[in-house]
Amino acid sequence: MSCKIHAESYNEIIERNWPAGIKKTRQRMDIFEILYASENPISANDIFVAITRSHPQEMYAISTIYRNLLAFEKAGVITKHVLSTEDNAVYELSSRRHHHYAVCLLCHKKFPINACPLHIIEEDIDNSLPGFEITGHTLEVYGYCKDCKSE
Amino acid sequence: MSCKIHAESYNEIIERNWPAGIKKTRQRMDIFEILYASENPISANDIFVAITRSHPQEMYAISTIYRNLLAFEKAGVITKHVLSTEDNAVYELSSRRHHHYAVCLLCHKKFPINACPLHIIEEDIDNSLPGFEITGHTLEVYGYCKDCKSE
DNA sequence: TTTCAAATGCGAATGATTTGCATTTGCAAT
């Protein structure tokens, strides 16, 4: 039996993490909640489906999802990723502990990797681009996985 | 007065670098030539325009550009990048000395950075994902540039 | 040469994302 401590409600979390200058609407809070709960980066459509499921009585427009993802992105709250092997963008909270992926160009499988170059980047940007404020980053490695290479 | 040594013709370069298992067609050689000549990552449409300009008498279909970019990508010859702030993909030779970019979420300006995490990635993949053969990678940093931050 | 799978041109389809506009809503100032 697992023993998870439910330290704070979503309301408290939202209260604490809400980005300045972004009006708080029901739709935005719902989107934030889905992003907060998701282990992995998810697409606009994933969010749309998840919200439609958990709030069947409410009306949602997919365009609202896109508009708000853009607003969150501009606020530095989320980071948008586009894999070269997939046809839609995925999003995750910039603050979330994340993985980068090695992606096979043939079978398109994604393998999480440990390397995260954030420290190098920060150091480099401090030196060569002073004044730039980092909010997020993406890294993907492309190549051939073991199985595909042996063919 | 600059003094560039024109060591080898495109024909020789193509001869030397042509990926195995990819049939050599006029269209593919033209695309390769454009990619080879380009300092920066370029889009499918950029390539289409460049080829149309330099070979006005020849027929080209934009779909051929896309199909061949995909073929080159699968062969590991080129790497496809999609910036979260732009709406089309760009491509560059995987072997080319490249830059990564810090991208401003507000003005969308791109600032080349020096950091390239390839060594860390290679080391990590050797350990955690043995057998994976790296052909290329992408890295982008998102945030606010100095000018946009002061507003 | 001949042969044939693979590549191309062309035009139409796809589908993720964006946009215009009438309506609704959060919230700051009464």
Add this chain to the structure above:
DNA sequence: ATTGCAAATGCAAATCATTCGCATTTGAAA
């Protein structure tokens, strides 16, 4: 509380990069 209004939303249509189907052409192996 109520009001006023800029900002946000729902809806449907538009956009536009990318992909696909198919008839024709072509590279290169035999």
